[in-house]
Amino acid sequence: MDTPVKGNWEPIITESEFVKVQEVLQKNNSGYQHKKEVDERPLTRLLRCNNCDSYMVGYKNLKKNLHYYRCLKCKGSHLNAHSTKKALKKSAEAIFIELLEKFQIPKKFTPLIKMQLTKLFNQYEENNLQDDKNLETEYKKLQKDVKDLRIRLGLGKIDQETYEITYEHLNEQIQKISKEVNNAKVKISNLEELLKKALKKLENISKIWGCSDLEEKRILQKTMFPEGIFFDAENHIYRTRNPNQFIESISLLSMSYEPNKKADSQNKFEKSATVVPARIELASKV
Ligand SMILES: [Zn+2]
Structure with a gap:
């Protein structure tokens, strides 16, 4: 056995x-x-x-x-x-x-890129601010409606049932807005410092990768290429799919300063720039 x-x-x-x-x-x-x-x-x-x-x-x-x-x-x-x-x-x-070298930015373009990105983020923050203001106005209005409702009940102008139905309706809207306020978009504090760090790293990204230990390498790789990189055996090259958009945008922006690559990269940058703010947190971790 x-x-x-x-x-x-x-x-x-x-x-x-x-x-x-x-x-x-x-x-x-x-x-x-x-x-x-x-x-x-x-x-x-x-x-x-x-x-x-x-x-x-x-x-x-x-x-x-x-x-x-x-x-x-x-x-x-x-x-x-x-x-x-x-x-x-x-x-x-x-x-x-x-x-990695393709994503590296020439030092001479760093100040220009920083300026462009600062403009972009400020625009993003401004839009956020406006959204917050609109929500606040709406919130105040709803609270006033609730107060008015109570007064009307107190004065006997509406019955208890009408009060309850209306109150429930207004309260639902108040809850909805509170949720949105709590979900406020990521606020970027200390943008200047964040951009400085991210750009500095992107000037030397291939060297940084070379000197990193395994754990750091993996974090950097995962951040830059969340979907992985694809080996095309026939042509013996790597292909990327959806790399980190913050890093891609910077690389496109950087290319747009090179006269012979200008038109194409500028177009691509404008397309990708709308999603940049969401990705900066990631890039700063690289
Ligand atoms: Zn295969």
Whole structure:
């Protein structure tokens, strides 16, 4: 009983099965996977296959002592984690640094970008302020209506039932407005300092990534590319989908100052600028 039957079989494990096992071990924090190994593949949980959208899996080829990322579903969708002397194609890390550099802003444009963004945020705050004022006016009016209602009941101009129905109706509206006031949009305090920090980081984003530890790298990656980045194996490049809009807007804004890229990026910036304020909190965390 319970003795394993020795079968007449050869242990066959395909490369993809091997990779799957590695993936399971990575998730298991019981010490199977040394931290150093995971550190070697910071793009795990970020890199996805452009062909099938699956997350690519990082693994180490023990014989060659090299790290790779691979899509478990698509043949040919794999790449070296790091550059080697032998490898003809760019490594995952090298392409990633190039991608980050695209989001980097030239120092000379920082003051201009800061000015533009300040204008944008002030506009946003102004609109908020106006919304708040409108809500306040409405709130006051409703409170006056309730008071008037009580007086009319007191004077015997309406009966108790009419009072109750009207009061319930007014109270519902008061509750609704209170909710909206409480949901007031994020107030950006100390905009100057926030922008200064965010822009400073964007001047050096690829270097910052390079010097960060695994945890910091992952936060930065997730913030910049919330949907991941997609490896297009055929062209050996990364594609992005919906990167952080604050960062994208800055990059477009920065491009708009370059004479030869001006028209296109200005258009895109104007389209994306409307959503910028919601994203600044995120960018400041990078
Ligand atoms: Zn795939």
